[in-house]
Amino acid sequence: MSGKGEKKRGDKYRGPVMMRRSQIDSGTTDQRLLDSRGPSDWVHTDPWRVLRIQSEFVEGFGALAELGPAIGVFGSARTQPEDPFYAKGEEVGRKLVEAGFAVITGGGPGAMEAANKGASEAGGASIGLGIELPFETGLNQWVDKGINFRYFFARKTMFVKYSQGFVVLPGGVGTLDELFEAITLVQTQKVTSFPVVLMGVDYWSGLLDWLRDSVLAEGKISEADLDLFTLTDDVDLAVRLMVEAREGRGPTARAPKQPE
Numbered sequence: 001m002s003g004k005g006e007k008k009r010g011d012k013y014r015g016p017v018m019m020r021r022s023q024i025d026s027g028t029t030d031q032r033l034l035d036s037r038g039p040s041d042w043v044h045t046d047p048w049r050v051l052r053i054q055s056e057f058v059e060g061f062g063a064l065a066e067l068g069p070a071i072g073v074f075g076s077a078r079t080q081p082e083d084p085f086y087a088k089g090e091e092v093g094r095k096l097v098e099a100g101f102a103v104i105t106g107g108g109p110g111a112m113e114a115a116n117k118g119a120s121e122a123g124g125a126s127i128g129l130g131i132e133l134p135f136e137t138g139l140n141q142w143v144d145k146g147i148n149f150r151y152f153f154a155r156k157t158m159f160v161k162y163s164q165g166f167v168v169l170p171g172g173v174g175t176l177d178e179l180f181e182a183i184t185l186v187q188t189q190k191v192t193s194f195p196v197v198l199m200g201v202d203y204w205s206g207l208l209d210w211l212r213d214s215v216l217a218e219g220k221i222s223e224a225d226l227d228l229f230t231l232t233d234d235v236d237l238a239v240r241l242m243v244e245a246r247e248g249r250g251p252t253a254r255a256p257k258q259p260e
């Protein structure tokens, strides 16, 4: 080597960094990594968390990239196997698979387990996006591919990115959160052609009545927003709406937002 960039005896390189005189430190990068037993407070800092968050996106995208068309199924973690909606969840999972969809759930117990069971027994892709909770439940036994998330928001991104529609079985706050997340994304046209089916007429009617009688009446939503979901007990109808959306002939398709 010659000229300005000439490598001199005594120069020390660490990767692309050259050090001379007082800047030279001892040992190798490997040694510093493997030998260090310093304070560990930094693992609880936000910059470190950002890397963990990033890794959840990387793992999620990597695991689901080749999934093919999928439908998210939400519903109560507390639905017991003897509840009629457990059987309904199984039917939803099975019929979605028969229509060529993968099934994505929260990977937990109850309605999630039911949908995973139906999907797995039908020989389809049964996916569970688990979430770390203070009361650990783990992935249900019918999840055939599972990812465990620390962060709800990373997990939610996976649901929306890899699902082409949602079927929502009766549930509590977790289910309502997922339902309204989906509806917000459709209403604001962040996602298009995205059917959302509320399964269980008796269970969900009160919510729809309130949306119409209070929220719409007070001008907080528009009439068209009430058409963003379909209320039914009919699993075949739910699946048909998903198929129609996949084929681009769904009633839920809204004009895509103009590029900014």
Ligand SMILES: C/C(=C\CNc1ncnc2c1ncn2[C@@H]1O[C@H](COP(=O)(O)O)[C@@H](O)[C@H]1O)CO
Pocket: 073, 074, 075, 076, 077, 078, 105, 106, 107, 108, 109, 112, 129, 130, 131, 133, 137, 170, 171, 172, 173, 174, 175, 176, 178
């Ligand atoms: C409450 C119990 C277990 C909780 N375990 C969960 N595992 C995975 N995902 C969950 C869990 N709890 C809630 N979720 C998510 O929210 C929805 C269900 O919430 P809900 O409040 O029960 O309606 C569900 O779709 C998940 O994505 C032990 O019984």
